[in-house]
Amino acid sequence: MTLIPQSICALCKQERDLKLSHISPAFAIRWLKQSSATEYVRNPLNPNLPFQDAKKIRLLCGDCEQLFSNVEKIFAEKIFIPYHEQGIRTFRYDTWLQRFAISLVWRAIAKKHGGGFEDRPTLATNVKAAADCWAAFLLGRSKDPGPYDHHLIFWDPTTMAMTGETSGLPDHLMWYVLRAIDATTIMSDKTDVLYGYSKLPQMFFFSGINPKRPDGLQGTIIKKKERSGSIKSLGTSILSNSFRQGCENIERL
Numbered sequence: 727m728t729l730i731p732q733s734i735c736a737l738c739k740q741e742r743d744l745k746l747s748h749i750s751p752a753f754a755i756r757w758l759k760q761s762s763a764t765e766y767v768r769n770p771l772n773p774n775l776p777f778q779d780a781k782k783i784r785l786l787c788g789d790c791e792q793l794f795s796n797v798e799k800i801f802a803e804k805i806f807i808p809y810h811e812q813g814i815r816t817f818r819y820d821t822w823l824q825r826f827a828i829s830l831v832w833r834a835i836a837k838k839h840g841g842g843f844e845d846r847p848t849l850a851t852n853v854k855a856a857a858d859c860w861a862a863f864l865l866g867r868s869k870d871p872g873p874y875d876h877h878l879i880f881w882d883p884t885t886m887a888m889t890g891e892t893s894g895l896p897d898h899l900m901w902y903v904l905r906a907i908d909a910t911t912i913m914s915d916k917t918d919v920l921y922g923y924s925k926l927p928q929m930f931f932f933s934g935i936n937p938k939r940p941d942g943l944q945g946t947i948i949k950k951k952e953r954s955g956s957i958k959s960l961g962t963s964i965l966s967n968s969f970r971q972g973c974e975n976i977e978r979l
């Protein structure tokens with residue numbers, strides 16, 4: 727008999743059997759494998775190793791993982807698959823899209839157990855406040871998702887040109903845009919600006935943490951109060967810094 731480690735679920739804080747699961751949504755991992763000639767999710771700089779976010783960690787109990795699975799399924803069926811398999815670029819959505827964005831940014835924080843800010847007390851406070859707020863929302867203990875803005879940006883490099891600061895972008899940028907999956911926080915070295923950042927193939931989620939409402943993004947916000955809305959495929963001028971940081975993360979593996 728195999729012993730399953732018992733520990734504390736990062737979301738509900740109960741002592742439960744924790745599931746071994748991906749940080750990034752399972753449907754994205756499946757899609758990468760199915761659309762890959764090699765069947766594996768590879769790092770282009772080290773093709774003998776699977777990509778970092780394909781690895782699994784024990785973070786959630788079965789009940790909490792099911793909460794995530796429910797909203798992932800809706801996003802996969804209504805946006806991810808139509809985008810990649812049918813070329814659809816405009817989508818209608820409901821409150822599930824905000825819930826999905828929150829599930830992504832919460833995981834980006836939770837995978838480090840809220841750590842990484844030991845020498846930045848202001849950021850640590852803001853990250854904990856956001857994570858606690860989002861956990862209560864995801865668990866259904868609160869109906870308030872908090873004062874945070876979440877953005878979704880699509881970028882199809884075959885039809886959209888990148889504008890803005892593009893010098894110094896790495897050679898494997900195109901691979902990163904098309905194939906990489908990522909979930910992390912992006913912070914400034916010089917200021918207390920911090921965003922949640924999750925990347926799926928050709929899709930980029932930004933969440934405000936500090937500030938709670940990111941500047942410089944237009945037409946990409948996921949609406950909170952309306953029961954539905956449409957979100958269009960948009961080019962953007964501000965992604966290059968995130969691309970650069972994401973590519974550097976891959977290089978550091």
Ligand SMILES: [Zn+2]
Pocket residue numbers: 735736737738739740742786787788789790791
């Ligand atoms: Zn749980």
